[in-house]
Amino acid sequence: MSMSSFSFAFAVLAGIFDVAANLASTKSNGFSHRGWGAISIVLVLAAFALLAEAVKGMELAIAYAVLGATGIFGTAISGRLLFGQRLKPVGWIGLCLVFGAVLVLHTA
């Protein structure tokens, strides 16, 4: 695997950890299940550490866009699948706009 695809994998992994952190956060029920709460914090810190690793071999803007796409859409899709939290079509348009904003602002 080349250096840049290695970094790309780190960025995707950071996004996946971010999604997992959000799901654990939801499971913690507002930190009343402290175990899930603690897992959530460990996962989000790991996500940032992975992002730091990714940017050693790729541009921060690209890494952040990859993390943003995985995080925003991954969380919305898993929230629907695991917790039955549905979103109207206008909400999905909103998610695309937020992702677009992350892309525009990080590459500005």
Added chain:
Amino acid sequence: MRLAWFFLVLAIATEIAGLTALKAAGAYVGHAVMYGSIALSYVFLARAVKTIPVGVAYAIWEGSGVALITLVSVLVFDHVLTGREMLGLSMAVAGILLVNAGKVQDEEGER
């Protein structure tokens, strides 16, 4: 429900504080502060997602995080906004409003 939004705002504020510290302070101190405030931010986020759907809360957290950091760089670090950044800021605001409008309200009330 209002309390959940208050916690989401706190989660965003701690995230911004961490990222600003990362920018203002040097490598080691900045990183330490950032990891600390990200952890704190997730404690607040956990409170928020008790009632706000997690996909909505995260999109707002991420979108307003990047938008506010841009504003902080204008206000604190004397950055001048480019046209592209103004476009990005408007997209973030519009996106957050739409995500919020797209929530399917739980008919049973709060869970």
